[in-house]
Amino acid sequence: MTIRLETTLLVIALAAAASPASAQWPSYPTANVPRNADGTLNRNAPAPKTADGKPDLSGLWEIYLSSIAPPPAPGQASPSRSLQDQADGSGNQLGIEPGGPPRDPNAPPRATFFDIGANIEGGAPFQDWARKLRAQRMADNQKDNPDAHCLPMGFMQLHGHPQPRKIVQTPDLIVIMYEGNQGLRQIFTDGRPLPVVDENLQPWWYGYSVGHWEGDTLVVESVGFREDGWLDVYGSPLTEKGKLIERWRRPDYGHLEIDITVDDPKAYTKPFTVRVSQQLTVDQELIEFICNENEKSSQHYDP
């Protein structure tokens, strides 16, 4: 999941080899993006700005292949890469390229889709009960991950999800549409306060989010989560006591950095911060994904 040129070529090659790809909506060229001489996206162009001078986070974003999994054991090549490189192009069903985000020595530990604490020394700082719950969720082969039942997986899993997400930014509201399980999130930037978290507040799968700008960084605070959240595929818990603080940056045209602080004293002994990096993807669109249209897998869950 790195450079657009290779992905584009891969997709074109696979489309040509596999089947006659008619003019599908998802492959319509994206207008008004900076391109290199060969037509590929110029990721290093300056980040766009909105009319009110804020960085514009709008666009279709995807993760990096390396951020799906925990890192390979020391001394071993990335198995993702080895499969990606298979001659028939198999192994990577998305056409997302191998590789990782730009190096940043100041980055917090990177979260992975499977394990939010994959790169935290000693792992995420679980409370004892939370560690046990996560261990049980793993022992059960994650059969109770909400996503396995076509239920919302929460935005932390969606931050790392292999399927793309589209950000639409307006002055007062940012909407994120996730292809993964049709997730939908609203971030209000109109100055409203967070709701008071008490027994009257209806817990939401995605919580309640408000954002404000600190220079070129969008700071988003979210509260009001359900008590049974999954921050990652392995089931690191998030509870109703949790608050997530995200710091979003678009340092250039093609890159997005999201630093997420998890402050949930019920599930963790201390707050911790991780980074998710994403890259802009063009010339494709979200593809409809209605999980419940033919869900038959759960009949066979038998951990």
Place this chain on the structure above:
Amino acid sequence: MKRAAILTVASAGALLFTASASAHHSFAAEFDRALPVTVTGTVTKVEWMNPHARFYIDSKDDQGKIVNWDFELASPNGLMRRGWNRNSMKIGDTVTVTGHRAKNNPLVGNASSVVLADGKKLFAGSSIENEPAAAPSQSPPSQ
């Protein structure tokens, strides 16, 4: 070649991942890595639907009786990005499927390889590639 690579990686004890075309559920929640299957038969139905594309094939069992297998693929969006579409597999196609059996149903499987009679491969890739071959120990810290 891909299967060989997977087995090599798995037997080396390495973690085994690739991009998940459908993160809908864990491979191991439904399928058993210890129950590999190879089935040849005729396609009777294709369901190009979420959260997993599925296809059904008639095949002879050990006693020569015709049985109908239900094979799970990735999700249509992931397969579509790889160039496949709802007409890539047709009813009546003869296919050889390798994959893994469901834990609780002998005629349900996950397809990791689908090969047509003329040798052409369909839908390469499967959700078995999405996750570790075994539950990982705590990952080493690194950037």
